[in-house]
Amino acid sequence: MQRLIKLLLLTFVGVSTLSTLKAVPAYPGIIQQTQSDGTTLNYYLYGDEYFSWARTTDDYTIKRNAIGDYVYMVKDSYGDLVLSEVIAHNPELRSQAEQLFLSTLETKMFYSESQMSIVQQAIAIRKAEEEKSSRAFPTTGDRKLICILIGYTDRPFVKTQAEFNALFNEVGYTTGGATGSVKDYYLENS
Structure with a gap:
C-alpha cells in the first residue's frame, strides 16, 4: 500500500512539474496581418511563448520590422538571418520584382547556431527571472x-x-x- 502511495505521489509531482516546464505553443492556424501598403498577409506562426518565428503560406521565413510590416528574412555573410527591406505578400499578390527576389531565397530558412545560442541564453535568463519573481511575494x-x-x-x-x-x-x-x-x-x- 505504501508503494502505491509513493508511486501515485511521484506520478503527481512528475506531471505537475512537466506542465510548468512546457511553454505555450504558437497559434496553429493562419494569422492575418494588414501591411502598411494596405495588403493583407496570411502567415503561420511557429514556436512558443519564449521563441517564435513566422512563415508565409508558401514557407518563406518572415519577421516583423520596426514599423510593423512583415518582411522576408535573408542570410547575411555569416549565415545569420536578417531582415530584408522587401515587404511580404501572399503568393497571388506578389509583383514580378518580388517573385524574382524570392527566387534567390530558400524556403523554410531558420536561425543560425550562433543566433540560437543567443536566443537560448535569453530564454534561460527570462525563465530565471520569472521563477524569481514568482517567489518574490507569497500568494x-x-x-x-x-x-x-x-x-x-x-x-x-x-x-x-x-x-x-x-x-x-x-x-x-x-x-x-x-x-x-x-x-x-x-x-x-x-
Missing part, C-alpha cells in the same frame, strides 16, 4: 502590507485610525457606500 497565508498615510499641515486627516483600520481590514465593509475593504478585495481575488 497564500496572512500577509502584512504597509500603507503610508501622509497628513499635511494645511489639510488634516478627516478619518480616524479606527476608520482606516475598518477600510483596510474589516470583512464586509460597507461604510460610505463601499462594497468591501482592501482585505475583501484581496480575499476575493486571490
Whole structure:
C-alpha cells in the first residue's frame, strides 16, 4: 500500500512539474496581418511563448520590422538571418520584382547556431527571472502590507485610525457606500 502511495505521489509531482516546464505553443492556424501598403498577409506562426518565428503560406521565413510590416528574412555573410527591406505578400499578390527576389531565397530558412545560442541564453535568463519573481511575494497565508498615510499641515486627516483600520481590514465593509475593504478585495481575488 505504501508503494502505491509513493508511486501515485511521484506520478503527481512528475506531471505537475512537466506542465510548468512546457511553454505555450504558437497559434496553429493562419494569422492575418494588414501591411502598411494596405495588403493583407496570411502567415503561420511557429514556436512558443519564449521563441517564435513566422512563415508565409508558401514557407518563406518572415519577421516583423520596426514599423510593423512583415518582411522576408535573408542570410547575411555569416549565415545569420536578417531582415530584408522587401515587404511580404501572399503568393497571388506578389509583383514580378518580388517573385524574382524570392527566387534567390530558400524556403523554410531558420536561425543560425550562433543566433540560437543567443536566443537560448535569453530564454534561460527570462525563465530565471520569472521563477524569481514568482517567489518574490507569497500568494497564500496572512500577509502584512504597509500603507503610508501622509497628513499635511494645511489639510488634516478627516478619518480616524479606527476608520482606516475598518477600510483596510474589516470583512464586509460597507461604510460610505463601499462594497468591501482592501482585505475583501484581496480575499476575493486571490
